[in-house]
Amino acid sequence: MCRRLGFALLVGVLAAALVLPPAASAQDESSSGWNPFSFLRSSFSSLRSTAARSFDAVKNTTLSVAHKVVRFAVVRSTEDEICYRIIGCFNLKAPWFTLSRPLPAPKSPDSINVEFFLYTRESASRFTIPSDVELSLQGSTFDGAKRTFFLVHGFLNSGNDEWMAKLKDAILGQVDGNVFIVNWGGGAIDPNYLQAASNTRVVGREIARLGRTLIQQHGAAAKDMHIIGHSLGAHISGYAARNITNVGRVTGMDPAGPGFEALSRTVRLNKNCATFVDALHTNARPLTQLGFGIMQTVAHVDFYLNGGEFQPGCATPSVEMPSSLTDLISLPVTALNELVSCSHTRSYHVFTEAIANTTCRFWGHKTSVARQRLKWRKSVAAEVPVKEGPCRSGKCVPIGLDTPDFPARGSFAVVTGSDSPYCLQERSKDGQSLEQLRILGYVD
Numbered sequence: 001m002c003r004r005l006g007f008a009l010l011v012g013v014l015a016a017a018l019v020l021p022p023a024a025s026a027q028d029e030s031s032s033g034w035n036p037f038s039f040l041r042s043s044f045s046s047l048r049s050t051a052a053r054s055f056d057a058v059k060n061t062t063l064s065v066a067h068k069v070v071r072f073a074v075v076r077s078t079e080d081e082i083c084y085r086i087i088g089c090f091n092l093k094a095p096w097f098t099l100s101r102p103l104p105a106p107k108s109p110d111s112i113n114v115e116f117f118l119y120t121r122e123s124a125s126r127f128t129i130p131s132d133v134e135l136s137l138q139g140s141t142f143d144g145a146k147r148t149f150f151l152v153h154g155f156l157n158s159g160n161d162e163w164m165a166k167l168k169d170a171i172l173g174q175v176d177g178n179v180f181i182v183n184w185g186g187g188a189i190d191p192n193y194l195q196a197a198s199n200t201r202v203v204g205r206e207i208a209r210l211g212r213t214l215i216q217q218h219g220a221a222a223k224d225m226h227i228i229g230h231s232l233g234a235h236i237s238g239y240a241a242r243n244i245t246n247v248g249r250v251t252g253m254d255p256a257g258p259g260f261e262a263l264s265r266t267v268r269l270n271k272n273c274a275t276f277v278d279a280l281h282t283n284a285r286p287l288t289q290l291g292f293g294i295m296q297t298v299a300h301v302d303f304y305l306n307g308g309e310f311q312p313g314c315a316t317p318s319v320e321m322p323s324s325l326t327d328l329i330s331l332p333v334t335a336l337n338e339l340v341s342c343s344h345t346r347s348y349h350v351f352t353e354a355i356a357n358t359t360c361r362f363w364g365h366k367t368s369v370a371r372q373r374l375k376w377r378k379s380v381a382a383e384v385p386v387k388e389g390p391c392r393s394g395k396c397v398p399i400g401l402d403t404p405d406f407p408a409r410g411s412f413a414v415v416t417g418s419d420s421p422y423c424l425q426e427r428s429k430d431g432q433s434l435e436q437l438r439i440l441g442y443v444d
């Protein structure tokens, strides 16, 4: 607890430092009577209430944990690393913890309490595997000879959310495989985004532990594994795949931006995580402009939907713009929910529809990403896909389970409707969608 309070104070100081961008401060002060001291006061009072909530949560967890065996007890904790039984150590130095990434240490595996819900065509009801010392599949319908999918949710979600069940159904509708829904609600439902972002490392290790168990004891192959994650879950998927090694595919659905964008690739989803990595970008804007998704390319195939920043049919969130990463801590959960809704969640709606609907395809048209290097405080659309030739074979890739079968790699623009079903009517590769892209100026 002392560590936690210490952290809260540290964050306060960092928050103060981070909201004083050299370029913006002079302007802000004159135009809106901006006052660093009033900011500090309000920042500290909201940090106090966040801290108070955290103390409650810690007390509650401690009470419930007291009655069961602590399976993943801390075996070592220093300033530089924290180590747990079974899942090992986590480095708490750069690049995991830096001035621009002021994250607390990950919570314990016991309090995050990852669970795996297994579904197959043989068994419609779920088989739950708790993250115990032994990961037992006894009595399940898991078949190591088949493909295996892991679905991983993000911030403020849990494995019981409806969208995960829909994605699971879409996959089982097309593939006779094993689908694990990964529930890490105990680490994701935390008003402190920075804490949830840190907890992702523990979840990645837990998935990797199950993945390796499936390979070593149940005849599964890493190349037949496909890990699919939304938001923070996209980075978890990358960590898990890296730890398993040689995983066939990772799909990031609007990978989270805050705390990951433009930082060391070690901390985020990247091309080296799996044999094939693809990503859907639906809310790729800076946090300060109400974006929650990562803007930079992270994959072999990066799809930018409708320009990648905001999605058609989504209202602009009415949330007050956070001015820094640490500001996120003081936003109420309702505001956070609004911030991460609509455009950010469109990624999994489209991916699910792309798998379920075999007659209409979401074609990606090759584009060049305008600017790779991000100018954080400067401009809005840091990366808008622009101008590319007509859609020829080798220049088009569809969203879906068969994306890797198409040879083209790079960044791709996709146009969708504003409502479900999002897929625009069946057309040829050079048909209606190309016309739409042309109107929007993405292709010649």
Ligand SMILES: *[C@@H]1O[C@H](CO)[C@@H](O)[C@H](O)[C@H]1NC(C)=O
Residues within 6 Å of the ligand: 053, 056, 057, 060
């Ligand atoms: C802790 O438990 C108390 C009583 O069960 C409950 O009222 C409170 O909301 C809980 N706090 C948290 C943060 O879960």
Ligand SMILES: *[C@@H]1O[C@H](CO)[C@@H](O)[C@H](O)[C@H]1NC(C)=O
Residues within 6 Å of the ligand: 086, 087, 088, 089, 205, 208, 209, 242, 243
């Ligand atoms: C993979 O996970 C194990 C523990 O589960 C850990 O000891 C090891 O350091 C991890 N490897 C990498 C590359 O993260």
Ligand SMILES: *[C@@H]1O[C@H](CO)[C@@H](O)[C@H](O)[C@H]1NC(C)=O
Residues within 6 Å of the ligand: 356, 357, 358, 359, 360, 421, 422, 423, 424, 425, 426
């Ligand atoms: C596939 O998408 C098209 C276009 O959106 C839609 O008209 C059709 O009903 C969808 N089919 C299925 C099976 O969902």
